Amino acid sequence: MALFNGNGFEIPTILKTTLDDNDCLLGVDSTGILFEITKANLSAALTSSGGTTAPSTSYPAGMALLLDGGSLTDKSGNNRNASPVGVNSPTAVTGIDGKQVLRWSGAGNQELLIPPFLANTSGATLYCVCAINGGDNYNLVRTSPIDDYWKFVSGSGYFGTFRDSRYEGYPSNMPSTGSHLVSIHASANSYEVVVDTVSKGVQSSTYVPGDRFRIGVNDKVFTGDIALLLIYPQFTQPGSTSDLGVRNAIKSAYPSLPFS
Template identity: 65%
Template sequence: MRSPIVSGLESVQEVYSTDYPSGMALYLDNGSLLDKSGNDRNATPLNTNSPATAIGLDGKQVLRWNGTGTQELQVSPFLQTAIGATLYCVCSLNGDSNYNLARTANLDDYWKFVDGSIGYFGTFKSSRFEGYPSSMPNIGNHLISIHASDTTYEVVVDRISKGVQPSSFLPGDRFRIGVNNRVFSGDIALMLVYSEYIQPGTSKDVAVKNSIKSNYPSLPFS
């Protein structure tokens, strides 16, 4: 397999691998609550109920939420010393009017807001954005990534940027997945977090997304 020979914002050769670049802070996939990053940051149910393990996207095991609002997962906070973070989430959406797949602070935030298709993102922030992004999916299979630095914030859906916003990074005091008050009925196939800002389009971001595409070839991007 050839390797990329350029970096930064230059054109990066499309090289696919099923392995993700090293340095992840959290790595959940294959329908498991066990962290594969090597950091022992396993997910546990917030109460007693856990999402089920099911066969989902591309025949792989996934975590499946049933829409009851009782299956929130938590991971002990792990970004306290970070100055930026990047999250990649592969999800299958089943038409929910609102949902939130990762929460890091006590905010009334949504990845998709019930009023239309806008988002009210608060992941890695001290306060939620009002109406950003302007459109978020509520059906189908998608890769959603969040790129947060000390000055900028960007949501990318299926390799399409939803625009860059000025914002400062906040590690938060929690890490919750599939939060109960934003009832979710769908699957999470992958939750991958790096405790660094990875700028969209750079060589590391492209490498992560190429590996995700190799593992989940039905995702709607090339």
């Protein structure tokens, strides 16, 4: 039932808690003129001012890092903000499912860094929502000074994230196009890459937190988007209740990802 005030103005009775991309806020300036604030205006203002924005989706507690919404600001509450290695940074644009993302142009000069933050941990789990727009070689996260790839020209990865040496030809058949969820589950005994909820196999491993945390590294030129980068400072077993909680939250935020 609609409600009306004394002047015949309909009073909204449905409360929204999030803004869609086409929504806007209306205000009145000091001269009495109406003005409009869009979601993009608000996000840009918060990012440029260094403000901390809330995560656009509620993820299970205990995260060490959360980057999403096209922002370099860490939304985990740990203040681990990303910054460009040089003068260039990936740009914030609209990407998967109409969400703001960070876009790498393929120029090889938009690498981001975060001071290393996983010291004294015995395992880690990484979730990354990315859109790959071509390119044979890319590496989205590097944690040690090694020549590692998330995808090499052969189609396989040479993963070294959370290690001090890379795997040779693992995992196979890494994506070169499309939007995907890639997760890495690393412990002192095992290492598993999962793409769109499908395991790429389990490897024996020695977990190494690393001495750096680099995103979209320059020497492995990346063309595409990172919509979400989420790190937990412990090993999470793929398919466990904890892992499924994160996957379900990610799927809710990015419903077009190619898994159910």
